[in-house]
Amino acid sequence: GDTNPPLYFFLLKGWIALFGISLQAIRCMSGFFGLLLIPVLAALARRCGASKLTVWWVMALTAFVPLQIYYGQEARGYTLNLLLLAVSMWTFTWAVQSGRAAAWVLHAITLAAGTYAHYLMIPLALGFWIAALCMRLGRRQFTGLTAAHVAAGALALPAIWMLVEQLH
Numbered sequence: 001g002d003t004n005p006p007l008y009f010f011l012l013k014g015w016i017a018l019f020g021i022s023l024q025a026i027r028c029m030s031g032f033f034g035l036l037l038i039p040v041l042a043a044l045a046r047r048c049g050a051s052k053l054t055v056w057w058v059m060a061l062t063a064f065v066p067l068q069i070y071y072g073q074e075a076r077g078y079t080l081n082l083l084l085l086a087v088s089m090w091t092f093t094w095a096v097q098s099g100r101a102a103a104w105v106l107h108a109i110t111l112a113a114g115t116y117a118h119y120l121m122i123p124l125a126l127g128f129w130i131a132a133l134c135m136r137l138g139r140r141q142f143t144g145l146t147a148a149h150v151a152a153g154a155l156a157l158p159a160i161w162m163l164v165e166q167l168h
Helices: 007-019 023-047 052-064 066-072 078-098 101-117 126-134 139-155 157-167
Strands: none
Touching: 007 023, 007 078, 007 101, 023 052, 023 066, 023 078, 052 066, 066 078, 078 101, 078 126, 078 139, 101 139, 101 157, 126 139, 139 157
16 A cells, blocks of 8 residues: 555565564665765765865765754665665766766666656656756757656656556
């Protein structure tokens, strides 16, 4: 009866197989995703041109913000959602800066994975289009963005179908 997409629960099943079913073991997975968020946001800040001092501040704030600590202790998928959103932002920035097809492919994969983690990734994907318009990207970059988002949509069709079924 849960209305959340299945990615967190699939990962949790593997996590339990490795570390056991105790409450502490289950909660550690969220903490692990929260820890992974720190270097991902640092890499995103660096890719956006932040100074080393700013990158250190990003890491410190990510590590010590109370909401992040709270969600890192919950046996829920919130830190996974944040991690996938941050990775999709990093891949978008990498793709825009480099124009490499591999970056657009990774962007599509992280967007699709984010859709399997939480349905909010669907409207959040519009933010990449807003950013692209604000950045006045060229035709080639818009083509890459379009291809990545079409591919992400195709990969996420089962998750989107689950959402439509749940709405009924």
